[in-house]
Amino acid sequence: MELGLYLHVPFCVRKCPYCDFFSVEGEPDEELYLRALLKEIELFKEFSVSLFGADTLKIITFYVGGGTPSLLSPKFYHRVIEKLLRVFDFRPLELTLEANPETLRIDWLKGYKELGFNRISLGVQSFSSKGLRFLERRHEVKDIILAIEMIRSVGTDNLSLDFIYGWKGQGRKTLLRELSLALEFSPPHLSFYELTIYPGTKFFKRFFNDSFFERRSERCAQFWRIIDEFLEERGYRHYEISNFAWDNFECKHNLLYWRFEPYLGLGAGAVSRIGDIRFQNPEDLSLYFRALFEENRLPYKIIENFSKTDKIREIIFMGLRMSEGICLSDLRDKYGLGIREEAIKLLCGKGFSQLEGDRLKLTKRGWLLHSKIVAYIWENIEEVK
Ligand code: SF4
Known part of the structure; x- marks a missing residue:
């Protein structure tokens, strides 16, 4: 069976006020998380043999998302990949690492590249200082530019720049400036996600009754049309509602999700879907560690059994x-x-x-x-x- 493999890195230096992904703030304990992942892979191997009968799981894409995967060193990923090579038929065509601009280091980027990561998805979020301040990001525009230069200097050309649009204060002109600046770097792939105010986030409390957010759906639709026109006129294919790419640079891993193909998720909070079952690891590091180290079992729970x-x-x-x-x-x-x-x-x-x-x-x-x-x-x- 061919599978996409997702690895969740649930660490961030600081939680962004709009974010509802599972991540914890602070310095990651790389060694502890590595031990847990190696154990999870080992247990999954035993489980999959009992389920599928043989060592037939072929990993065709590998995507490391978060959280902030660029907070972890190449050494960490080296050990994970070493294990994956032993346990699966691990020959992915596409290996993506999500990165935040301010966390990138040239020596680590070289290390990621040597390990086989051939695609970086960079969390730009905005090319406007005002936008970055509103979103309370830790990086500035100059950090983004430096990050792109470093990524290119190690020879990684397959780059996705990921944006959020619809933030308070963003107008048509700002958006067009951001788009022009992004294209100066000729990224083969771009994502544009509308700022969504999720319950439980700081923004939800802050903007719950804010008229700006009540009236913004028509404005966001206008922005979406501007992004669509701007990028399609310049050779990008709008291949998914929020994603644009040059031909052959579509994200192969995400295409598996959208095409209802099977994928396995490793790490705290990760979701998997194999056959008719969707299962998820706990969005809680202590529960995740306890299942693996104390109870010697896979940490997931079945969350959906598809009819x-x-x-x-x-x-x-x-x-x-x-x-x-x-x-x-x-x-x-x-x-x-x-x-x-x-x-x-x-x-x-x-x-x-x-x-x-x-x-x-x-x-x-x-x-x-x-x-x-x-x-x-x-x-x-x-x-x-
Ligand atoms: S860096 Fe990314 S994953 Fe972490 S809190 Fe911010 S938006 Fe969420």
Whole structure:
């Protein structure tokens, strides 16, 4: 079986006020986390042999996300990869490391490169000082520029610059300036995520009743259109709602998620989905360590056991995020389910979707209403004979 492998690094120097990813503040205990991961890989190996019968798990992508993976040294990743090579058929084509600009060091970057990391996803967030201050990031614009220069100087060309848009104070002009500056570095891949105010974050408390956030959905839609036009005119393909790339530079690992392919997640908080089961490790370091070291068991809990309908819903939800859309004959042949013809006609007639051969895709207009359209399609799933 071919799998994507995700490794979660749950450490950050300081928690950003909008962030709802699992991470803890402070100096990471690299050695302790390494011991835990090696144990988890070992236990997973035993478990997978009992489940799949043989050593047949082939890792085709490796993605280290966080948290802040660039807080951990090449030595740490060396030991992890050494173990992965022993346990899996580990020959990923794409090895991505997420990095924060202010944490990068040239000697570590060389080390990551030597280990095989061939893609860096850099958390730029904004090319405006005002934006970085609003988001309370620890880096400045000059740190981003230095980080990109260092990444390039070690020969890593496959670079993604990751942004947040829709922050308070960002106007059309600022956004266009940020886009122009980003393209000066010719990144093959860019991500643009709308600033979302998640419950439980500092921003949620701060902006709960703020009129700016109540009125911002139309503004964010405008910004999304500006980003789309700007980048597509300059040779980037808008291949997923929030992601843009030159041809052949799409993130292979993330494509696995969107295409409902299996992936394994290692580390505290990591999520996996193999076959019909989605499982997750605890978002709590002490529970994660306790399961591995004291209870000698894998720390995950099953969080979802997909029925046929759940599966098709997920395939529709994720698949319609991509410009390639979903394949209707696959749904019919694999699951015996389809989408009512009248519903497809209506969506196409209103310009929200289009049919290309057997593929249903959302248009740009449709993407802006992705969740609503998906909910409508879900209501129109039917059994086919
Ligand atoms: S650095 Fe990234 S993962 Fe860490 S708190 Fe900030 S946004 Fe979240």
